[in-house]
Amino acid sequence: MIRRHPEPLLWMLFSAGGVVSAMLMPVLVLLFGLAYPLGWLTPPASDRVRALVANPLAAIVLFSLIVLSLFHWAHRFRHTLYDGLQIKHLSEVIAVVSYGAAIVGSAVAAYLLWQLS
Amino acid sequence: MSDHITLQIARYRPEQESEPTFNEYEVPYTKESAVLDGLNYVKDRLDGTLVYRWSCRMGICGSCGMSVNGEPKLTCATFLADYAPGPVRVEPLRNFPIIRDLIVDIGDFMRKLVRVKPWIVREVDKPLSEGEYRQTPEQLDEYKQFSMCINCMLCYSACPIYGLDPKFIGPAAIALAQRYNLDNRDEGAGDRMEVLSEYDGIWGCTFVGECTKVCPKHVDPAGAIQRYKLTAALESMKSFFAPRGA
Structure with a gap:
């Protein structure tokens, strides 16, 4: 009998987050973080971007990307604190803060995407 | 000279x-x-x-x-x-x-090694008269890399996680468990899962990768652990959604 603990689920979220953020984040950051603000490329009209985000499919993709990236961060941050700072004795506090932040971030993302739809 | x-x-x-x-x-x-x-x-x-x-x-x-x-x-x-x-x-x-x-003192490693049952586990051994267990070259390739482990413990020495937390079952024990899990003659994967899916089993590993770097036999314990994490995670999801092991 396998004893239940949340580690497999958290690792799956971490793993999926690593894959999607590695594939999609760099191009989004390059476009919306550098190329458009610095004028390397002409940004699309804001109403077109809003229309795109209002599409349920685009909203689901963006939401998944944000949620999985946040859980990827949370898992990494938690283990960095455990092993990097060697404060594993605070494991419960660290887990609540890390995954709690990811849950709050996910809720904010859901709210914002809902507002834009 | x-x-x-x-x-x-x-x-x-x-x-x-x-x-x-x-x-x-x-x-x-x-x-x-x-x-x-x-x-x-x-x-x-x-x-x-x-x-x-x-x-x-x-x-x-x-x-x-x-x-x-x-x-x-x-x-x-x-x-x-x-x-x-x-x-x-x-x-x-x-x-x-x-x-x-x-x-x-290698006692800790020796105790961990037996916990993962690094031998072929059979529910029923077939009688000698029925001959040997046959295996194709492809079936051999599945686990051959992990069978190269010589229990030298260089991976434990290189592993920062083992250094910080000696409860971690460690790279070679997991790679050797995989050596038998991936062997088509073996039926002990379920027994090993109990040990490996514990928090101090595979989940202790944060994929630093030093074990693979120092392995003198090119076993790639880090790869074995990541591969097993996926197996264990899927298994745990399955047992969550179908608790009776359907």
Whole structure:
């Protein structure tokens, strides 16, 4: 009998987050973080971007990307604190803060995407 | 013609000193001399009180693992000429308690190893009269890489997680569990899952990857662990959604 603990689920979220953020984040950051603000490329009209985000499919993709990236961060941050700072004795506090932040971030993302739809 | 090189060897004689110290010895070497040859020269000619483990001197027995200039190495497969002009620092494997000089206590590893049942587990052994268990080359390739492990424990010495938390079952034990899990003659994957899916099993690993880097037999324990994480995670999801193991 396998004893239940949340580690497999958290690792799956971490793993999926690593894959999607590695594939999609760099191009989004390059476009919306550098190329458009610095004028390397002409940004699309804001109403077109809003229309795109209002599409349920685009909203689901963006939401998944944000949620999985946040859980990827949370898992990494938690283990960095455990092993990097060697404060594993605070494991419960660290887990609540890390995954709690990811849950709050996910809720904010859901709210914002809902507002834009 | 042979040159000389200085070995700085960690000595720890518990009846004499409370902390390990270093002794220096000048040993001759040629381009064929391994660090182990240097140690044998010290033991035979300079200081017979030095103790260390070794046996086959050809990378099979896995007993001569030590820290050479801070890196876990098989001393029979590490050459003095590569460290010229020296000195070469030889210490016991890190992350293990030192018993004496270069000898560490491997009891923890031996206890962990048996927990993962590194042998072929069968519910019912087929009778001898039915002949051998046959295997195709493809079935052999599934696990062959992991069967190269010689239990030298260099991976435990290199693993920072094991260094911080000795409860972690560790790279070689997981790679050896996979060696049998991936063998089509074996039926013990379920037993091993119980041990490996614990928090101190595979989930302790954060994929630092040093185990694979130092492995003298190119076993890739880090790869074995990541692969097993996926197996265990899917298994745990399955048991969550179908608790009766449907």
